[in-house]
Amino acid sequence: MKVEVICIGDELLIGQTINTNATWIGAEFVKQGVKVEFCTVTKDIKSDIVNAIDLALTRVDVVVITGGLGPTKDDITKHTLTEYFNTELEIDQEVLERVTTFFKKRGRNMLDINIQQAAMPRGCKVLSNDRGTASGMWFDVNNQVVISLPGVPYEMKHILKERGFPLLLEKFGSKALFQRTLHFQGIGESYIADRISDLEEQMLIDNLSLAYLPSVGSVRLRLSGKLNLSHKELMSRYILEMYRRFPTYIFGEEEDTLSEVIGRILLKKNLILGTVESCTGGAVSSEVVRVPGSSKYFQGSIVSYGNDLKINLVGVDKVDLERDGAVSEVVVKQMALNGRRQLGVDYCISTSGITGPSGGSEEKPVGLVWIGIAGPERVTTKSFLFGDFRERNIRMTVLSALNLLRCELLAINTEKK
Amino acid sequence: MKVEVICIGDELLIGQTINTNATWIGAEFVKQGVKVEFCTVTKDIKSDIVNAIDLALTRVDVVVITGGLGPTKDDITKHTLTEYFNTELEIDQEVLERVTTFFKKRGRNMLDINIQQAAMPRGCKVLSNDRGTASGMWFDVNNQVVISLPGVPYEMKHILKERGFPLLLEKFGSKALFQRTLHFQGIGESYIADRISDLEEQMLIDNLSLAYLPSVGSVRLRLSGKLNLSHKELMSRYILEMYRRFPTYIFGEEEDTLSEVIGRILLKKNLILGTVESCTGGAVSSEVVRVPGSSKYFQGSIVSYGNDLKINLVGVDKVDLERDGAVSEVVVKQMALNGRRQLGVDYCISTSGITGPSGGSEEKPVGLVWIGIAGPERVTTKSFLFGDFRERNIRMTVLSALNLLRCELLAINTEKK
Numbered sequence: 001m002k003v004e005v006i007c008i009g010d011e012l013l014i015g016q017t018i019n020t021n022a023t024w025i026g027a028e029f030v031k032q033g034v035k036v037e038f039c040t041v042t043k044d045i046k047s048d049i050v051n052a053i054d055l056a057l058t059r060v061d062v063v064v065i066t067g068g069l070g071p072t073k074d075d076i077t078k079h080t081l082t083e084y085f086n087t088e089l090e091i092d093q094e095v096l097e098r099v100t101t102f103f104k105k106r107g108r109n110m111l112d113i114n115i116q117q118a119a120m121p122r123g124c125k126v127l128s129n130d131r132g133t134a135s136g137m138w139f140d141v142n143n144q145v146v147i148s149l150p151g152v153p154y155e156m157k158h159i160l161k162e163r164g165f166p167l168l169l170e171k172f173g174s175k176a177l178f179q180r181t182l183h184f185q186g187i188g189e190s191y192i193a194d195r196i197s198d199l200e201e202q203m204l205i206d207n208l209s210l211a212y213l214p215s216v217g218s219v220r221l222r223l224s225g226k227l228n229l230s231h232k233e234l235m236s237r238y239i240l241e242m243y244r245r246f247p248t249y250i251f252g253e254e255e256d257t258l259s260e261v262i263g264r265i266l267l268k269k270n271l272i273l274g275t276v277e278s279c280t281g282g283a284v285s286s287e288v289v290r291v292p293g294s295s296k297y298f299q300g301s302i303v304s305y306g307n308d309l310k311i312n313l314v315g316v317d318k319v320d321l322e323r324d325g326a327v328s329e330v331v332v333k334q335m336a337l338n339g340r341r342q343l344g345v346d347y348c349i350s351t352s353g354i355t356g357p358s359g360g361s362e363e364k365p366v367g368l369v370w371i372g373i374a375g376p377e378r379v380t381t382k383s384f385l386f387g388d389f390r391e392r393n394i395r396m397t398v399l400s401a402l403n404l405l406r407c408e409l410l411a412i413n414t415e416k417k
Numbered sequence: 418m419k420v421e422v423i424c425i426g427d428e429l430l431i432g433q434t435i436n437t438n439a440t441w442i443g444a445e446f447v448k449q450g451v452k453v454e455f456c457t458v459t460k461d462i463k464s465d466i467v468n469a470i471d472l473a474l475t476r477v478d479v480v481v482i483t484g485g486l487g488p489t490k491d492d493i494t495k496h497t498l499t500e501y502f503n504t505e506l507e508i509d510q511e512v513l514e515r516v517t518t519f520f521k522k523r524g525r526n527m528l529d530i531n532i533q534q535a536a537m538p539r540g541c542k543v544l545s546n547d548r549g550t551a552s553g554m555w556f557d558v559n560n561q562v563v564i565s566l567p568g569v570p571y572e573m574k575h576i577l578k579e580r581g582f583p584l585l586l587e588k589f590g591s592k593a594l595f596q597r598t599l600h601f602q603g604i605g606e607s608y609i610a611d612r613i614s615d616l617e618e619q620m621l622i623d624n625l626s627l628a629y630l631p632s633v634g635s636v637r638l639r640l641s642g643k644l645n646l647s648h649k650e651l652m653s654r655y656i657l658e659m660y661r662r663f664p665t666y667i668f669g670e671e672e673d674t675l676s677e678v679i680g681r682i683l684l685k686k687n688l689i690l691g692t693v694e695s696c697t698g699g700a701v702s703s704e705v706v707r708v709p710g711s712s713k714y715f716q717g718s719i720v721s722y723g724n725d726l727k728i729n730l731v732g733v734d735k736v737d738l739e740r741d742g743a744v745s746e747v748v749v750k751q752m753a754l755n756g757r758r759q760l761g762v763d764y765c766i767s768t769s770g771i772t773g774p775s776g777g778s779e780e781k782p783v784g785l786v787w788i789g790i791a792g793p794e795r796v797t798t799k800s801f802l803f804g805d806f807r808e809r810n811i812r813m814t815v816l817s818a819l820n821l822l823r824c825e826l827l828a829i830n831t832e833k834k
Contacts, residue, residue, distance in 0.1 A: 010452070012439075012440075012443070012456070013443050013452060013453040013454070013455075013456060014443045014444065014446075014447045014452050014453065015440045015441060015442070015443035015444025015445070015446075015447060016443075016444070016628065016630060017440070018435060018436075018437055018440045019435075019436055019439065019440065020435055022429075022430075022436065022458070023429075023432045023434070023435045023436065024432060025432070026429070026430050026431045026432035026433075027431065027432025027433070028432070029431075029432075030431045030432060035427065035430060035431050035460070036430040036431065037430070037459075037460065037465075038430070038457065038458065038459055038465070039429070039430060039456075039457070039458035040455065040456070040457050040458075041439070041455065041456035041457075042455055043452075043454065048454075048455070055472070181433075188525075189487060189488070189489055190487075190488045190489065190528055190530050190531055191528070193488070193489045193490070193530065194528050194530070200490065210491070211427060211428065211491050212487065212489045212491060213428050213433060213434065214487070214569065215569075216571065220433070222428075222433070275699075275720075277699070280703065280706075281699075281702050281703045281705065281706025281707075281711075281715070281718075282692075282694070282698075282699025282700065282701070282702030282703040282706070282718055282720060283699065283703035283706070284699075285698050285699030285703075285720050285722075286697065286698045286699040286700035286702075286703050286811075288698065289697075289698025289699070289700070289722065289811075290698075290807070290808060290811070292773070292774050292775070292807055293775070294698075294722075295722060295723065298698075298722055298723075299722060299723040299725065299726060300719070300720040300721050300722040300723055300726040300730070301698075301699055301718070301719070301720035301722075302717070302718070302719055302720070302730075303692075303699060303702050303717045303718035303719070303720065304717050305702075305706065305711075305712060305715055305716060305717040305718075306712065306715075306716040306717055308716065308761065309716060309717040309760065309761075312761075313717070313719075313759070313760070342730070343726065343730070344725065344726075344729075356709070357709050358709070358710070365522075367522075367523075385522070385523055385524055386523075387522075387523070387548075388548075389548065389571075390707070390709055391707060392571065394703075394706075394707070
């Protein structure tokens with residue numbers, strides 16, 4: 001089953017709406033073992049829509065169209081498809097009943113344009129919409145299919161899942177793919193690639209595919225293969241080997257985030273976390289708190305952004321601070337140790353760095369960051385040299401600090417050999 | 418100038434990455450008075466990429482390609498374009514120097530695949546990348562242009578803005594629109610619309626267009642017109658009227674963020690800020706610190722996530738806390754007042770709320786948040802009832818707290834009449 005998605009709507013092209021529909025549809029098809037081949041976004045213009053469908057039908061089996069099914073004048077998809085398939089609109093009694101009930105339930109009056117939403121192209125299969133008034137449509141074109149869905153995500157998802165997929169699987173069968181994703185922190189994609197070039201070659205022979213998906217401060221590595229036992233086992237072996245090669249860098253799998261992974265470890269070990277932050281200004285703390293239930297293992301933080309607070313509130317030694325500067329090993333060490341005591345926590349993360357754009361010097365350039373982790377047994381410190389951009393440096397520091405904590409919690413040695 | 422965007426990458430089609438690049442590019446072209454005509458998403462497959470470019474060149478003047486310029490094997494855009502334009506790769510010394518400096522600055526070794534990032538197709542114009550190692554490319558095809566950019570948003574945006582647009586405007590000229598944007602916080606788009614329906618009618622007559630661009634916790638309102646004096650003057654008058662109608666809600670214009678606006682006011686008034694946060698977990702503080710130079714007006718925070726810290730570190734009265742609960746007016750008031758003293762700041766923001774998904778009760782449901790602002794003259798508190806979603810509730814709290822501070826700083830009365 002080859003699939004193309006066509007998203008209709010000016011708002012998608014002029015930057016007013018992020019096309020999350022295409023993302024969601026792509027992910028749903030992957031669950032069925034199908035990779036979407038193309039996605040085309042067009043304006044609400046009849047000729048553009050017709051051309052997009054024409055092209056799609058030359059190269060795929062299933063065309064999924066979203067958008068343009070609303071009641072207002074700028075919604076032209078239904079009329080365009082009616083013309084395209086050379087048929088006519090007629091009121092569908094079942095749809096009319098559903099639409100009428102929809103309005104009745106909400107105590108709203110039905111306008112003529114709402115009644116027109118029950119007019120469906122003769123010959124299409126109606127994909128009924130329990131969440132709104134715009135029905136989906138299924139058109140058979142010999143062995144191909146054109147599906148039209150509303151653009152409202154909450155309605156579109158419901159119709160495709162409940163009505164579309166059962167019919168698609170019936171028609172085309174399923175050959176689901178199997179995918180696994182590993183998350184790396186603290187190593188760039190080119191360094192990963194360099195250290196697994198032998199594995200990559202072997203994967204090719206084994207018919208597995210590998211993709212690198214980098215974002216700021218982390219890289220996802222995705223393995224794909226067929227949904228069968230031999231591919232599953234092969235992948236498990238590759239993944240084990242990756243863990244063996246990158247114990248400090250791989251922090252999770254599939255949908256994991258670093259803060260979730262840390263939360264799980266803390267919870268399991270019954271440990272409490274706190275932070276004392278300078279350059280990150282509370283970003284480590286707020287990242288930890290994004291996870292529901294984090295109050296079970298997170299106590300709080302001191303954001304000692306100004307040096308006064310480092311001395312007066314955190315108790316960093318004034319002489320040390322003046323001698324070595326705020327961005328120094330001795331200061332992050334004291335921040336982590338004192339924070340651990342003051343916050344009454346088992347582990348305390350500390351950060352201090354020059355995130356830029358100004359404030360750098362020759363010996364302490366913009367991008368220099370010190371991170372400390374104080375735990376029950378020891379305090380660890382590590383320095384990093386990130387780049388020139390403030391937001392990126394902050395994000396890199398947050399992820400590096402959390403990964404350093406993860407390694408400490410799991411007693412993984414992060415020192416360079 | 419007709420434009421098509423081609424985004425390359427399996428991750429966009431299988432639902433692993435949301436295509437925010439297409440959205441951003443669409444919005445940037447609109448600023449130049451150009452609406453993107455089509456957006457096509459294809460896999461990292463040579464023939465698909467070639468077909469997409471072929472098709473695009475039949476219908477637009479400018480093809481903007483993103484993605485597939487990384488150093489690893491799955492990145493094939495550069496090779497595909499080199500073949501497509503019938504040329505060859507050769508090391509570009511300028512690019513090589515930039516890439517070498519990039520690695521040197523970070524104290525990292527350069528691998529052969531990194532050196533290969535300096536190999537550029539002969540005959541293309543290099544669009545240099547100050548934020549990464551993958552350069553952009555500009556190919557002239559008679560009167561048409563093909564631009565290739567990396568997929569990493571932070572690099573792509575920089576190259577298109579700094580290198581691409583100047584060249585595009587030089588080649589195609591500009592029929593730029595004149596646009597002004599107002600930022601609202603604390604009021605939904607339908608309520609704004611309801612209160613300016615008379616203005617909207619008048620704008621239609623004046624040939625100005627108005628767009629509502631909502632995001633979590635804020636709404637942008639964009640006026641567009643022609644780039645001439647009369648439209649500019651008209652717009653200024655409408656904007657003045659908006660300020661008159663929404664003094665507490667409009668916090669800025671154009672590219673302003675709430676934290677920048679607050680930073681400017683604090684700096685100008687020579688005031689120092691701190692925060693004491695519970696439910697936001699440092700998110701207010703880290704939002705303030707995103708702004709370069711915030712150390713001039715931001716001292717720091719206490720994140721008293723656990724109740725122990727509220728009592729022991731912030732000095733909230735234990736009896737009050739036990740009686741009224743952590744999410745109460747009396748507690749945020751004490752957090753703000755005590756924080757102001759302990760952090761030694763002029764203004765202190767405090768937050769306490771139930772962000773969910775669990776922890777709600779009948780009288781204190783998920784979404785209930787108390788915010789306090791203590792200043793030199795008074796302490797203000799306000800409660801909010803947001804929604805069901807944790808991340809959204811945190812974001813809403815951050816923006817509401819900062820806007821409340823803004824109103825306090827400017828002595829705008831936020832109390833309901």
